[in-house]
Structures are given as C-alpha cells and as structure tokens.
Amino acid sequence: MDTKISAKPVHLSLTGVSCAACVSKIEKALNAVPGVDRAEVNFADRSALVEGEPDTEQLITAVSQAGYGAAVIVDEEQADKEKQEAEYRHYIDLLKKMAAALALGIPLMLYGLSGGPMHVDTLNARIAWFVIGLLTAGIMTFSGAHFYTGAVKSFKAHSANMDTLIALGTGTAWLFSMAVVLAPSLVPESSRHLYFEASAMIIGLINLGLALEVRARGKTSEAIKRLIGLQARTARVIRNNEEMDIAISDVLLDDIIRVRPGEKIPVDGRVIEGSTLIDESMLTGEPMPVEKKSGDEVVAGTLNKSGSILFQAEKVGKDTVLAHIINMVRKAQNSKPSIGRLADKISAIFVPSVMIIAVITALIWYNIGPAPQLAYMLVTATTVLIIACPCALGLATPISVMVGVGKAAEYGILIRNGEALQQSSQLTCMILDKTGTITAGQPTVSTVQAIGDFTSDTLLQYAASLESGSEHPLAEAIVNAARDKNLQLLKVSNFKAIAGHGVSAVVDNKTLLFGNQKLMQDNNVAIADHVKMANDLAKEAQTPMFFAIDGKFAGIIAVSDPIKEDSIAAIQRLKKIGIRIVMITGDNKETARAVAKKVGIDEFFAEVLPEQKSEHVANLQRQGETVGMTGDGINDAPALALANVGFAIGTGTDVAIESADITLMRGSLHGIVDAIDISKATVRNIKQNLFGAFAYNGLGIPVAAGILFPFTGMLLNPVIAGAAMAFSSVTVVSNANRLRFFKSSLKISE
C-alpha cells in the first residue's frame, strides 16, 4: 500500500449549519474541490477538516455556493511557526547570495590591493577582464537579482527605494568597467580603472547586512511570540459525561472543562467546581498566585498551580482576554508615534534626493576636480549612491516601538499605540483617582468600638443583621466582616431606612439605630462624649457610623477603603522621577486629606463629582502640564479620554482593555511608573536611532562625495561605503533590541 504524504489539513469554521443533513451537503461540496483528499464535517462544533492540498479560497467558495459560510481557523502558533520558518529560509538564502558574491569579490579585491595590474593594455588582459566582467554579471544576477528587478519595478511605478540605489551604484560601476574593457579608447587613459570587484563586494556585503537584519528583526517580536505561546493547545472537555481532549479551536461556549494542577487554562470562563491557586503573572505581571473558587473567573493562558477545577467556557477563540491582548499588542507594535513623522517625510523623498546629489557630485568633480576626472566622477557618484541608507531612517522609529510595546506587555502594561507611548514619556503630572486606584476600592470594616454593655461582636452581629438586605458598599463590608467572624445573622423586624441618615429596626427584641450623627441627634441619643472619637476616625480616612441600642449609645463601627499595600512605594517612585501627583476623589475632604497624607500626596481635590473630573484635567493642562490620568476606566472615562495619557487600572484580568491609552493589567500603581519608564526608554531609543540615521547619512553622503578630498586627499572606497550601508540598518535594529533588557526600577531596587 502506498502512503501519501498530505499537507497540513485545513481547518474551517462553518456557519449556517443547522441540521445533520447539511453535513453531507457540505462534505460533498468540499470533496468536489480539486486537491481535496478527504473532507470531514464535524456537526458538533460546526467545523470541517479538509485533507489534501486544496486552495483554501476554493474551499470557502465551495461552501458558500452550497449555501453556508466558512472561514479558515488560523492557529496563531502554527502561523507564527510558519513565519519563522519563512524568515529562516530567507536568511539562509541571503547568506548563500552573500557567499557567492564575496567568493568573487574578495579575491579580486585582494588582487587589486596586492598591486596586481588592473588595466587593459594588452589584448590578453582585455580578454581576461572581459571574462571576469561576465562572471561578475553572473554573480550580480545570482546574488542581486532582487535589487535590479525591484529597482526596475519601482522605477516604473514612479517610486524609488533602497534597491534603486544599490542597482544604480553597482550597475554604474559594472557598466563603466565593461566600457573600459570593450572600448578603452572611449575612456581617457588615466581613467581606465576597473571596478568589477566593487560591484561584487557591495552586493555581497549588502546581502550580509540584510541577513543580519532578518535575524535581529526576529528578536524584536519575541514578546508577541511569548504571548502566543501562552495559549494551550488542547482542552479537556466534558461532553455527554465523557472527558475528552480536544483541540483548543474546537472548544465551544458553555463547554465544561477540567483543568488539573500544572495545566494552562485553555479558554476564558467561570469556575463551577473546585478551588485552586492560579498564576496570572504572564498576563498581569502580578507575581502572587490568585485564589479561585466556584464563581470566580479564570482566563486563558494562565497557569493552574494547585487544585483541579471544573469551569464553564464563557469566551473562546478570538474573544478571550489573551486573544484581545495579543491583538492589541500587535496593533500597537505597528503604530507609529509622531516623533517618527519627520523621518517618514524624509524617507519618502530620500532616494531621488540622493540620486540628484550623486549627479551634482559627479558634475562638480567633472568641472573642478583633478584628473582623471572621469574616474573620480564615477567613484564619488557611486559611493554616494551606495552609502546612503534610507532603511536606517525608516526603521529607526517602528523597530523601537515594536520592542518597547512588547516589553511593556511583559509587565502587564498594554499600550494602545505609538502616540500613547510617546506622550507617556513626556508626562509631567499624574492625576490619581483615589477609590480603586490608590485604595483597593473595596470598603472593609476597620474599627468596631463597643461602649457599654455590649461586646463588639454583638455590635457587629446586630449591624450585619440590619444591613443584610442592603446593597450599599458600606453595608456589604459590614456583612462580610460578620461572615468572616462566623456571626449568625438575626431576624429583623420593623426595618426602616432613613434616607441619608441610616437605618432603624428591631432585632433580638431591641430597638436598633445605626447611622450618622444626625440620626442620633434626631432620636435624642446622647453622643456628645463620643463625637471626638468619630472625628478622629474620620481623620484616618475611616467612615464612622454610630450605633444605639434601645435609645442608648452603644458604639461606633467604622468602615474604610484600605490603601493598596504598594501604593505608597509606587507614589514614592513617581515622585522620584519628577512627576507632580494630584489625587482626585468624590469623598469628603477629611477622608481625602487622610488618604493623601498616608500615601504622601500633597495635592488633592475632594468632593469631585464624576463629571467634574475632566475639568480638573483641563485645568492642569491649561497650567502647562502634560497630564496623565489614572482611573478604573469606567467611571472616569471622560477624564481618561481628555488626559494626554489615560491609564486604566485593572484588578487582575478583569479590565476593559481597550478603554484607555494604557491599560495596567495588574492593580498596582507600580505599573504607572514602569509604563512611564518603558516609554522613556523607548523614546530615548528612537531618538538615538533617528540621530544615528540622520548623522550617518548627513556625514556619510558628503564624505562619499569627496568633501574631505581638498583637505586630506582622501576618498571613500565604494566597498567601504557598501559595508557601512549594510551595517547601518543592522545597528538600528540591534540598538532597538537593547530595549529587551529593560528592567523595572522596582525590580532593580529589590
């Protein structure tokens, strides 16, 4: 039996498949497509697996002609692997071309350097050089055909690029040399030099440069590869009471999935059974594993550390948080900040400008240069064409953005585009929302102070019973506190909510009053001796509530929103890099002052309504500040949008990713400092690249044109120019790659 090796099967997702009868119809349509060996439709997950070597376009057309929809399911990891393989093939190809060109160029050059005669005095010498000329042409075609075809094609399209310059430079050198060989009489005797070795060497060196660039560029996309690599390949799904391992692309919504310790979460969903610790650091940068139990969300790509869980798929395929992150990072990596605009404008007119400079150079040498004019004209014009490098200029910005954005993603910082990156490097002022940004955003009971006959536990028990029906965040905090202490909730009767003041009810045959100072005064509860305690609590950013039992003051329960443990350190870091920090909050002045003092912030705005937040942003901008605004991304959307850079801070992976310029996956303020640091490092890197590229061209072109000749008698060898040009773009890419080694100042200090 002969075996047939078939290509990788094509995986299609199908739409409109409503009945089992559709299956055979689609299978028939697919099997009719040329090149299909076998097509199998999976009705359960609406997909088709096609084996053979068909044209995917034809497959899709066939399905749509049968009355259904189809799309190719792209395996990101597979696509990435193919891309890498293609890059590697290209790299090897370039190396081969380089080797061939240098194999001819180096001996020729050594021959010339060692004083071998490079002239065409005798017929024999002419014949020998003619053969070498043909050989050079052959090598130029083998190793540099892409430069010449590219030059011709773009010339026809009225555009010019690096190919044009290389083709013109090496082509001119070859044509001139061939003219010297074939018709020496046309060329003045002193100018009868041959430049075959230059053409071969330049082609060889530029291929080497391109090869190195391909390699270096591969590294720039490491971050995205890492993210793609987070995706699990298979999922253990329970269908019809049977556990089976299926491909990740076959997981459907609402599927029940089992994840054992050490395995990755395959898709997004909600835990329905079991509990475990999950390492989310790959997405959020948060090193501590997060506890997950029934009802909690789990996110694709994170790692299950301890227990076995069952969860229900809620988001699959391109809808998972991980897929969104990959998509966003990819988009941002390809977007350009305004700092790169100038280089873009220059790139667009660069090549024709260089051609004009080459012509002018030749004319100057012809008119005022020494003899042999023709040889000097040729050498200088060729060197100008060869040394000029539009690539370094064009690459300077995008390649650094690529690495910088990727690096940020490693820290759980998602930067929306190049402009956000540039703006954050220039921030002078940062507005921090208090609730949920500096603080945890989840009030907890911070003080239970019983006065008189009742214990603090009884007080908490009564309060929790009273508040158990309420959805107010403060009520929730009290109920949670009671639950944590295993206090039983009691039966409540005669419940009355007194708007803006508190509540009253009968519990345990006692009349309870729970609320603010006003509520106590209205009900003639004597609290005069305890107001100071309440005020002191308020100064510590706690919200005190008075408790009275049977008309007699019984104590104070205070609730506060705890400050995130690393907020103080992060704010210190922000101050250290010279950022003016302003806190903004809807809370009262006392609480605001207390929190600001605790975390070391001097400036704050309290009692700010949500819609007023953007006014404060505008005010600071009018003062000349470049303003960053950090908030949860939901309540402060207008302020985030108005700020020069809006930072949305999430807790864990539960964050609206595309709502802000920069999203901090980890709920820590350290992310802001890291984001600013990475942006600064990236912009600095871009500037180095741009400076390097401008300086290189700005100095290289005049030197190539022979500006040093009148003073030093020095002229640049075209081969050296070729080497310089080949390595200029490698230098830019390598410099950008340095950003991969960025370390957070937090990690360094640790």
Added chain:
Amino acid sequence: MVILINLLGLLLIAFIVWWFWIPRKTSSIEVDKDLIEITVDNGVYTPAHLQLEAGKPVTLRFLRKDSSPCAALVVFDELELSEELPIGKTKDIVLTLDKPGKIHFACQMKMYRGDIAVV
C-alpha cells in the same frame, strides 16, 4: 564636451525631479467589485492606485510574494491601521471608507507605496 556633459547632468536632475516628484494623474484602478487583489512584490504594490466608492465595504486581499522584511507590514496611516502580511499567503483587510478623500498605504518605511481615492 564640457557643456554637453554639464547639460546632460542637469537634464538628468530635471528628469529625476520630473519622474519621481511631479504629481501626475495616476491611473487609479476603479474597484467595482467588493474584492481586489494586491500583489506585494519587488518593492511595489500592484495595483498601487485604487479608486473606491465611499461607504461601500471592500476587501483588499494582499498577496506578499516579496520575502524582504520590508514587505512584512502594510500601514494605513490615515486609518491608524496596520497588518502583517505573511509570505506567499493572502491577507484580507476589509475596509469601509465613508469619507471621500485619499487614503495612503505603505510599508513601514514608506518605500512601497499605494493609495486609495475614495469618491
């Protein structure tokens, strides 16, 4: 001879300016289908100049034959959109351009260039 050479040089400069920089009426390809295939090869997009009707969705199917890393991305500056193009495979970009005007697309380094006239 001296004059001739100088004149030739100046003519060459004039030609470069005229050929590369003088805007000319580009023969835009009017796209009346909802799909147009654009080949990326040898430093150019073919076709490079398209004309579309505003408000009508269109699929640009890019086929990258060029293995040079320069061709790896296509960037639509005005749309803040960029896509990676795999070698030897097609990549579909679906656009609906509502506003009449000109949209440019190019490689990362602005060497490969094309445009879409929206009418």
